[in-house]
Amino acid sequence: MDFNILEWLSLIVRWVHVIFGIMWIGSSIFFNWLDSSFEPLKAPEDGVVGEVWMVHGGGFYHVKKKYLKASEMPENLYWFKWEAGFTFITGITLLSIVYYLSGGAFLLDSTVSNITNGQAIGLGIGTLIIGWLVYDTIWNSPLAKKPLMTSTACFLMVIGVAYALTHILSSRAAYIHVGAMMGTIMAANVWIRILPGQTKMLKAVKEGKPVDPAPGLRAKMRSKHNNYMTYPVIFIMISNHFPITYGNDLNWLILAVLIVASAVIKHFLNTSENFSFWAPRSAGVMAVSLLALMFITYKPKNIEASVIDTNTMVTQKAVEKVKFTQVKQIINQRCVACHSTKPTDDVFTVAPAG
Template structure:
């Protein structure tokens, strides 16, 4: 019964996280688009930076933006914050349900760093908290006065975090934690600066004072950061389903490329919405980056043993399926079976069963991706599959028709 409850908790929290993330990303993209599409004209009320006309759902909308605040506050004022808070809270719950509850399986990889499960959880929590603090200090330092220098420093910081975490956690957990840190930064921007600055502006107006323009400038800078980080964080959050991203030798470099690719794609749309010259070059950069990520994923697994490229043992020149079946049965089928025997696993992960010759042959492509081209499986190498056995699987999958 406990296993069933945990499975449903995992499913429902994941569902909540996806729904709230859609709401947050949708509102973020909308307001960035709205801000970029504002146009000035004669006769606008004092303090209005621009206006935009939009049509949706059979009606017309007339939008105007006050750079500081209107002369009088409306009776009804909508705040956009709960999408952000709910996304982070549900994401952290999902992190706890999957990675903290199953730390020995999903968070710790003894081949990377042999640490106790509780130590891994403390490092995880510390990385999220300290990562936000470092980013916030950079924004409030002299770097924050120059958007380009601040962006460059933030990029270097996140790449260093990705590299560092890849030497602490399993490949899957390391990449996901970079995404969790970015998500924490984005949500903390809303909670710690954007909403408080807006509240200060409202409070000043209620006192009959003119709000400090610096409040809006700071909030806009953090909002712009959130906008450019959105596509990379989505990639990193879904990366745990794709071993060629997280389970390969240069996963931290793939993170660096994703940060660039996501930023240039957002720059393309931001420029288009603002009516600026279309930066078509961004798609060239994105295409080169994607090709580079694919190339990096072919360079072998994280442990440095390139099982796909290393010549196999002569005994495996023509891999005997009986040997393959023995490896898969002894290293994989305790989880990937009709009735898994591994504690905490109720059903075969992803519905992939490897407890019969027919099932092993059917899933040969997945075996190659998860256990040959990457070291994603077994997770944390809990069944201690050897490099020689991985080379056997490589030789066997090489023989199969493409």
């Protein structure tokens, strides 16, 4: 039995990536909930913004949000940053193993474009970098004072990237790169915008200087962005299991619908934890989304279908469904030799790509 190092690396890195992703997204969701759940103290305390009581694991937890003085700085202060860092590192590593080091097997689609493997890799990496730079520039501009307009601009950027990539890369790779771009934005938000703001706040407290609220407010805004992107990114990262989405001719539009739907549902969950509030609204969004997806993916029976012959390209009417016996014949003739459990092909002794 051959030891395929890339396969084992893919398994291990994917496993670790999922673990760190759960830790990061879990803490993000928890802190956004916590921040919106603080209530005023019955007996006001100096510097305390609010408090919240929780019960879990047989104990009670009393959390207070407060502004500290230099004399009150605790000896041990826990930061939530490594989850984001290692999710990003393992994600980029996994992207490289599966898409960049596989000779273009999952990255390219000759029926979509004639781009080379090297060009596709450059495009993929460039998408992650430029995506962050455009997003960050938009939210550092005066447009940030109009969040609805700015959010719309960022959404259109994401969908524009999705449209472009689905017409250059393989559809599966296009989806993953859109998710990787959003994941890069989220990780960069943590390390480039959120953590430096917290560092400035800590420095001011230690030096006994007034704390400038601006960096903290910007950090909170970026944290909120990350919170809204979690559901769309989670879907994209598991989308390779659902070719009904990325395999459609209008895959970019399907992705747009799913991003909007998941972000709106996230908004309902952020707004209220009351089941009677978010459940019916979320169900309504899902129903509308399903109707939209049905409309997008619907194709009449008498559709023009392109049939590829070995010698000529022929366009025929796909009036009737192809019988499975015909499909099985083609599979036996063209696929089984290489892709069976025990390949009989002289060249491919192990099934390529599964």
